Structure formats: C-alpha cells, structure tokens
Amino acid sequence: MVLLAGFVAVIFLLLLVCVEAQELKAHVSPSASARLSDLGLSPQLYDELFSKALRDHVKENACYQSVTDSVRSYGLSSSLSDEMLRKRGAIALFLCDAAADSISTPQECEHDVETFEWSESQVQGCVHALHRVPQQWASFDNHRKTFPLLCFAQMQREGVDEARNVYRDIAIQQQKFLLYLRGTAKERQQLYEGMERTAKSAIEQLQREARHLQLHQVQIMRTQAQAILSNLSTSLESMTMRSAANISRTGQESLRSTLRVLQKTATEVVQASVSRSSALAEEQHRNFTFQTHYFQDLVQQTFSPDGPLSKILQTCHHQQQAAALQLRTQSSQSNRIAEEVRDVVASLRDTATATDRALHEERKRAAEEEADRKAQDQQGRDVLLKLVAGLFDDPQSLDWTELVTTVLLRQGIPSWCGTVLTSFLHLSWWALSNLLWAVAGWTIFALTWSRRLGGAALHVRQPRQPTIAVTGNRGWSGPESRTDPRRLRSLATRRRSIAPRDIRAASAPL
Structure with a gap:
C-alpha cells in the first residue's frame, strides 16, 4: 500500500512537471544556417520559404558601387540642381565606362573615383579636355543629364536593400522559431x-x-x-x-x-x-x-482523450497550430514583400534599360546628325569651290541647274524642285534681260531725239551768234557748242556703240 501510494504520488508529480515545462521558454540557440533535417520541412517547402530570402544578391561593379556610394553620401544630401555635383557624377560615370571598355581618358580626367572630392579647377579642366573629343563629350553630356535620375534610382535602391535585409531577417527568425518549435516538440515527446x-x-x-x-x-x-x-x-x-x-x-x-x-x-x-x-x-x-485496477483506470484516464494529459497535449497541439498559422502568415507577408521587391527591381531594371536605350538612340542620332552635318559642310565647300573656280575660269560653262539642285538637296528639297526653280530663274533672267534691253533702247532713243528736237528748236528761235572760244576747258567750246547738230550726232553715235556692250556685260551670268 505504501509503495502504491508513493508510485501514484510520483506519477502526479511528473504530470505537474510536464504542465510547468509547457509554460517555460526553451533556451535553444539555433544556428542561422539550419539544416533541412533540423527544421523538419520538405525540400519544396524549404525552397518556398527560405531559398529566395537567403539567396546571395548579385553585386555590381566595384567602380559603379563606389560612385553609387558617393552619390548616396553626397547626391542625396545635396541639391540636385548643383551643376558642379552633376559634373562630378558625370565624370565619375564616364571614368567607370572608360575603365570597363578599356578606353583611354584625357590626362586632365585621371582622378580617383572613390574620393569624389575634386576641386572646381580640376573639374573644369576635365570638362574642357572632354569637349575636344566628340564621343567622350557625348558620353559625359548624357551622364550629366541623367545624373538626377541616378540619384533617385539610388533612393529606390536603398529602399530595395532595406526590404531585402528585412526579408532576410524575417527568414532567419522563422528558422529560429521553427527550430524552437522542433526542439520543444522533441522534448515534450521524450x-x-x-x-x-x-x-x-x-x-x-x-x-x-x-x-x-x-x-x-x-x-x-x-x-x-x-x-x-x-x-x-x-x-x-x-x-x-x-x-x-x-x-x-x-x-x-x-x-x-x-x-x-x-x-x-x-x-x-x-x-x-x-x-x-x-x-x-x-x-x-x-x-x-x-x-x-483503480491505478490502471487512473493511468488510462490520464492518457485518455478526455484526461488532463490529453488536454495538455491538445493545448500544445493548438499552440503549435497557432504558431504554424503565424509562421504561414509571416511567410505570406515575406512572399508579398519579396514580390514587391522583385517588382521594384524589375521596374528599376526596365527604367535602366529604357534609359540606356534612350541614351543609345540619342548617341546614335547625335552621331548621324554629326555625320550628316559634316557631309553637308563638305558638299557645301565642294559646291562653293566649284562655283568660285567656274567664275574665275569660264562663267558661261557653269551648270547653274546642278548648283541649285545641290543646294536644295542639302536643305532636304527634292531634285525636281531644283530643276523647276532653275528653269524659272532662266526664264526670269531672260525676261529681265529683254526688259533691260528694251528700257535701254527706249532710253537711248528718247535721249537722242529729245536732244535733236531741243537743238532744232533753239536753232530756230535764237539768231546765230558768233562762236566764242572758251579756253578754260580743253577741247570744249561754249554753250553754243552744246547744241551743235554735229556734236549731237557724234554723241548719239558714241552712245549707240557703247550701250550694247554695257548691256551684254551686265547680262552675263556671274
């Protein structure tokens, strides 16, 4: 009887210890790199919960990383309208591009990218050196224009990095919580x-x-x-x-x-x-x-579905289910954060791709415009040299139609417009020359007959006076000599011989 009473007391003492052990915290310090067997998860569930969160992120180039760190420390705290800051950032990005593509840089631009603290004279010297090379200047100018976009991208990148760190910390806490639940369940089972x-x-x-x-x-x-x-x-x-x-x-x-x-x-x-x-x-x-039998019934009642131990086990099971539900909730939140992070990264990648594509198109368009401008300048110089050479050698042999067509083609006008315009110019020149010939003829005719009629009228109205020689002008006589018919006829003959030659010289093409 004494042994039976002692054994019953021991059984109830063990039950009391079990109830108290349920309320205690397990001092388990799981490792961050928990193994799959320790967590008690399937490979698919482990990959779904932790593989994406604990995956190592791809690191960018060291040069660009230093520039982004400098932008994070300078660009985000300064005004984006600071021209000197934008020039520094553009020079740093150009040096990174040159180092990645193994392109030689000017001696004035050989600075340390990591310092990002250059004097104004150094920046101006590098800008003048880059201005001498069109390709380098185009790259520098594009980086200078897109530098504010880089600053805003770094702001978003900081948010993405913070979200990644939070996601990783949540995954590590989930592993620790799973290890705690796993250890507690093993201890309770034992x-x-x-x-x-x-x-x-x-x-x-x-x-x-x-x-x-x-x-x-x-x-x-x-x-x-x-x-x-x-x-x-x-x-x-x-x-x-x-x-x-x-x-x-x-x-x-x-x-x-x-x-x-x-x-x-x-x-x-x-x-x-x-x-x-x-x-x-x-x-x-x-x-x-x-x-x-009573003790057996007591033990069976203790371990029965309605007994205190079963109730304790059910309570533990409910707590485990609640913990699993909380874990699934945290996992869904982590997955949602991961989706948001992936969306932000994808949008940043798309923005960077669109920016690179726009920069490439702008560089290509600038190069094409530069080549077209050089070709047009060369063609204009050739046309000008040809025009000057034709004017000096043989003005009559110049092909005005070709010259006008070439000039119009430089302005983007079709060649048939040049042909029509040249024909119109020839027709206008022919009409203008004929009009000038007619005006000159009528002018000479009017001058000749007006002087003749005026001289005849003076000769009729005034009596003949003796001729007085004037010695002041060599070869000229007095006022009477001006109305002499022979003098008038000689002047008219001289004018008729000079006028056609002057008109032909004036109508000759330049």
Whole structure:
C-alpha cells in the first residue's frame, strides 16, 4: 500500500512537471544556417520559404558601387540642381565606362573615383579636355543629364536593400522559431514517452509484488497449519503411548473416540483457521487487485482523450497550430514583400534599360546628325569651290541647274524642285534681260531725239551768234557748242556703240 501510494504520488508529480515545462521558454540557440533535417520541412517547402530570402544578391561593379556610394553620401544630401555635383557624377560615370571598355581618358580626367572630392579647377579642366573629343563629350553630356535620375534610382535602391535585409531577417527568425518549435516538440515527446515507460514499469512491478506477496502469505499459512497439526498428532501419540498400559480396552476405545473427536475438532479448527487465513488473503488480494485496477483506470484516464494529459497535449497541439498559422502568415507577408521587391527591381531594371536605350538612340542620332552635318559642310565647300573656280575660269560653262539642285538637296528639297526653280530663274533672267534691253533702247532713243528736237528748236528761235572760244576747258567750246547738230550726232553715235556692250556685260551670268 505504501509503495502504491508513493508510485501514484510520483506519477502526479511528473504530470505537474510536464504542465510547468509547457509554460517555460526553451533556451535553444539555433544556428542561422539550419539544416533541412533540423527544421523538419520538405525540400519544396524549404525552397518556398527560405531559398529566395537567403539567396546571395548579385553585386555590381566595384567602380559603379563606389560612385553609387558617393552619390548616396553626397547626391542625396545635396541639391540636385548643383551643376558642379552633376559634373562630378558625370565624370565619375564616364571614368567607370572608360575603365570597363578599356578606353583611354584625357590626362586632365585621371582622378580617383572613390574620393569624389575634386576641386572646381580640376573639374573644369576635365570638362574642357572632354569637349575636344566628340564621343567622350557625348558620353559625359548624357551622364550629366541623367545624373538626377541616378540619384533617385539610388533612393529606390536603398529602399530595395532595406526590404531585402528585412526579408532576410524575417527568414532567419522563422528558422529560429521553427527550430524552437522542433526542439520543444522533441522534448515534450521524450517526456511523454518517459512517463509512459515509467507508468508501465511501475504497474508491472506492483503486479509482481502483489503476486509474490499473495503466494508468500499462503505458504506461511500452510506451513503454520502443518506445524500445528504435526505437533498435535505428536502430543496425542505420546499421550496414547504413556496411557496405553494403564487404560483398559473400554478406556482405550473411549480414549480413541475422544482422540478422534479431538482430532476432528483440531482438524476443524485448523481448517477454519486456514479458511479464515485464505479468506483474509483473498480479501487482501481482492483489495490489491481493486487498487491495481483503480491505478490502471487512473493511468488510462490520464492518457485518455478526455484526461488532463490529453488536454495538455491538445493545448500544445493548438499552440503549435497557432504558431504554424503565424509562421504561414509571416511567410505570406515575406512572399508579398519579396514580390514587391522583385517588382521594384524589375521596374528599376526596365527604367535602366529604357534609359540606356534612350541614351543609345540619342548617341546614335547625335552621331548621324554629326555625320550628316559634316557631309553637308563638305558638299557645301565642294559646291562653293566649284562655283568660285567656274567664275574665275569660264562663267558661261557653269551648270547653274546642278548648283541649285545641290543646294536644295542639302536643305532636304527634292531634285525636281531644283530643276523647276532653275528653269524659272532662266526664264526670269531672260525676261529681265529683254526688259533691260528694251528700257535701254527706249532710253537711248528718247535721249537722242529729245536732244535733236531741243537743238532744232533753239536753232530756230535764237539768231546765230558768233562762236566764242572758251579756253578754260580743253577741247570744249561754249554753250553754243552744246547744241551743235554735229556734236549731237557724234554723241548719239558714241552712245549707240557703247550701250550694247554695257548691256551684254551686265547680262552675263556671274
């Protein structure tokens, strides 16, 4: 009984320890690089939860990384309208491009990209040196224009990096939480298995002790009864032998009958004693069996679905389900953050691609415009040289149609427009020359006949006066000589001989 009570006390003490252990925090320090077997997850679930979060990010070029760090420290804290800051950033990006493409840079631009602290004279000298090379100047100018975009991209990049770090920390905390749950479940399972083994061993020990005690008590009672019967038989036999000589036959018979009665009475007494002992032993065995069954019922009730231990297990199971639900919620949030991070990275990548494409198109268009401008300048110089050479050599042999067509083609006008315009110019020149010839003829005619008519009128109205020689002008006479008909005729003849030559010289093409 004492052993049974002690064993029951031990069982309840173990149950109390289990309940208290449920409320304690496990001091488990899982490693950040937890193995798949320690977490108890399938490979697919592990890849879904942690592979994307703990993946190493691709690092960019060291030169561009230093420039972005400088932009993060200078560009984000300064005004984006600072022209000197934009020039510094453009020079740094140009040096990174030149280092990546193995292109030689001007001596004035050989600065350390990581310092990002250049004086104004150094920046101006590098800008003047880049201006001498068109390709380098185009690259520098594009970087200078897109430098604010780089600053804003760095702002977004900081947000993306922070989100990645948060996502990684969440994944590590999830691993630690899974390890904690895994260790707690293992410890609880081991505790339950130990309690079950202890209870089974205690029940078996009690059953063995009960059987041994029952057999021992029956053996003792049988030994005592046999000893009493043997002692009684021995005393009766000795008494019979001592009184056999002195007792007669009748006395012997009465003695024998008395002995038989005594023996029968003793046998009944012994049997009654044995029966009482057996009944007592059976009662004790029955009580022990009842206690054993009660203890078994108690153990079964303890481990039954409605028992306290099952309730504790159900509580632990519910807590594990709540923790798993929380873990899934955190995983979904982490996946959503990862999706947002991927979207931001994709938008940044698309923006960078579009910017690079726009820069490439702008560079290509600038190069084509530069080549077209050079070709047009060369063609214009050739046309000008040809025009000058034609004017000096043979003005009549110049092909004005080709010259006009070439000039119009430089302005993007079709060649047939040049042909039409040249024909119109020839027609206009022919009409203008004929008009000039007509005007000149009528002018000469009017001057000639007006002088003749004026001289005739003066000759009729005024009387003839003697000619007075004027010595002031060599070869000229006085006013009367101006109205001399012979003088007028000579002047008209001279004008008629000079006028056609002047008109032809004026109408000749340049």
